[in-house]
Amino acid sequence: MKELQEKFDQFKSNVPVKSIHPFGSGHINDTYLIEVDGTAQNYILQRVNHHIFPNVPELMNNIVAVTNHLRKKYEQMPNKNPDRNTLTFLPTKDGNMYYKDESGDYWRVMLEINPAKTYDQVEDPKQAFQAGVGFGGFQSLLSDLDGSKLYEIIPNFHNMETRLQTFLDTVEKDPKGRVTLAQEQITFVKERAEEMLTLVRLSKEGVLPIRVTHNDTKINNILLDENDQGLCVIDLDTVMPGLVHYDFGDSIRTSTNTGAEDDANLDNVEMDINLFKAYTEGFLQETADILTETEIKYLPLSAKIMTFIIGLRFITDYIDGDNYFKTKHEHHNLKRAKAQFKLVESMEAQFEQMKKIVADATVLAV
Numbered sequence: 001m002k003e004l005q006e007k008f009d010q011f012k013s014n015v016p017v018k019s020i021h022p023f024g025s026g027h028i029n030d031t032y033l034i035e036v037d038g039t040a041q042n043y044i045l046q047r048v049n050h051h052i053f054p055n056v057p058e059l060m061n062n063i064v065a066v067t068n069h070l071r072k073k074y075e076q077m078p079n080k081n082p083d084r085n086t087l088t089f090l091p092t093k094d095g096n097m098y099y100k101d102e103s104g105d106y107w108r109v110m111l112e113i114n115p116a117k118t119y120d121q122v123e124d125p126k127q128a129f130q131a132g133v134g135f136g137g138f139q140s141l142l143s144d145l146d147g148s149k150l151y152e153i154i155p156n157f158h159n160m161e162t163r164l165q166t167f168l169d170t171v172e173k174d175p176k177g178r179v180t181l182a183q184e185q186i187t188f189v190k191e192r193a194e195e196m197l198t199l200v201r202l203s204k205e206g207v208l209p210i211r212v213t214h215n216d217t218k219i220n221n222i223l224l225d226e227n228d229q230g231l232c233v234i235d236l237d238t239v240m241p242g243l244v245h246y247d248f249g250d251s252i253r254t255s256t257n258t259g260a261e262d263d264a265n266l267d268n269v270e271m272d273i274n275l276f277k278a279y280t281e282g283f284l285q286e287t288a289d290i291l292t293e294t295e296i297k298y299l300p301l302s303a304k305i306m307t308f309i310i311g312l313r314f315i316t317d318y319i320d321g322d323n324y325f326k327t328k329h330e331h332h333n334l335k336r337a338k339a340q341f342k343l344v345e346s347m348e349a350q351f352e353q354m355k356k357i358v359a360d361a362t363v364l365a366v
Contacts, residue, residue, distance in 0.1 A: 008034055008045050010099040011090045011109040015040050028052050028237070033112065041083075042112040043090070047105050048098070053237055056106040058151035060097045063236045064089065065150065066142060066212060073141045084113055085232050116223040116231055122255040125278035127219065127228065131255055132282025134222040134230035135214065135247055142212040143290040147241040150212060154238065157215060158246045161200045163309055164193055167316045176321040178334075185315045185337050189308075192344075196308050198301060199245055207294050213242030217251040244291060248283060248299050249306030255279055257343055262336040269342040273350055273357075276303075281361045288365035296362055300354040304347045311340030 004020045016037040023033035023044065034043040053059050070086040082088070088111040092099050099107045122128045156162040171179055171186060179186065202208045214221070215238035223232040256275040259268030280299070288296070317324045318333035325333055347354065 004032055004045060007047075007099065007101065007107045008043070008109060010092050010107070012093055013043060013090060013109065015043075020045070026235075034109075042114065044110045044112050046108050046110075048108060048237070050104070050106050053153060055151065055153070056098055056100075059153055059237060060089075060108065062150045062153065062239050063087075064097055065145070066236060066239050069145045070138075070141055083111060084116075087111075087113075087232065087234060087236065113223055113232055115226060117226075118220045118223060120220050122219050122275055122279075125274055128255055128275040128278035129282040130224065130228060130230045131219045131222055131251060132279040132284075133286055134233055134282075135217050135251055136283035136286030137230065138214060138233045139211065139244060139247065140286045140290050145212050147210045147212040150239065150241050153240045154215075157238070157240075158242065158306070158309060159200065160196050160305065160309055163312050163316070164189075164197070167312055167319075170316050170320050174319065176319065178319050178321075181331075182315055182319055182334060182337075185311075185334070185341060188341050189312055189315065192308060195301075196305050199243060199298065199305055202294070202298070203243060208243050208245075208298075209292065209295070210241050211244050212239060213244065213246050214239055215242060215246055215250075217247045218254045219251075243302075244287070244295055245298060245302030246306065249302030249304075251279060251283075252276060252303035253307040253310065253340075253343065259339065259343075261339060262332065263339045264335060266338060266342045269339050269346065271303075271343060271346045271350060273353060276350075276354060277357045277361075280357055281364065284358070284361040284365045288362050296358060299358050300351060303354065304344055304351070307340055307344050307347065311337045311344065314340060 001020050005017060008017065017034055018037045019035045020032050022031065024031045028049045030047040032045045034045055036042055048056050050056050067086050067089065071082040074080040074082040074085045089097055090109040091097055097108065101107065119127060122131065167189060199208065214233065214236070216235055221233060221235045222230055223234055225231045256271045256279065258270045258272050263269050314325065314333045315337035318337060322333055327333055
């Protein structure tokens, strides 16, 4: 505790610390809860993983730009509390938003938002709707912040063109002799590659605006209040310039799947159209007035594309010898790819219905 106390003491808090202990279930950063004496608000101390995020100063610049923008908006809105509706980071005594220690590790401190809760999986349409409201509201409030001015934390993270080329190069090299085991998935990718490049083409044509995107829109990145109402979008490390479709599509991938991301029984894997409808209605309730017609038109396709991309990344890593994703067994990434591609097929089967839901939700919202 003494070492962690020393890190915390670098920040402007001036509170008596009662205890420090590990907090949350994140896999990238090391997170600790700072409990303070009395009735004062607790704090969260984090060591930022600079191996995953090598440019922590720019990462924190992005986060500060976004949270400051949100704070100003919430200050003008009735029934909102900036300290609960957006993250609040403390400066160090030197005025920086992070502290770099002698060993080269980066630390930051934020206020704990409590009471609040999260869910790891969407359980019903009500939760899906609130997830849509949460991420849609995030997008809407940031719509007048120039996304192109933010730093690209992970270059080409959702760039289908780059991902596809890496896949094709890896298949050609076949470094681990696994191509013969992945022929079905390779064919699946090649048959759909042209359609999956749609967002890249539209972006190059300047048809789709660059916005501030979250890029990790799982439901457990939204804090909910005691009544399961959306409270605050968290985990802002991957906030950077992007397309609204990245956030919408990945939300659908993670929130509507009736199976697991690596489900061995592909019969379990479907897109729940009722969860899609609920999320879409919540999302467009917040964003219909700030998105362009073209952006709205391609929301259904973005669900297929974002699901396809993660499947593509899984199968690429499998063929390459499992160098990126952690695996539990020899063919884990192959299993993951099969599950994601089955989810794409489920979306394909329901695509006309998805388009109608988006159209109807847009009319309802405006």
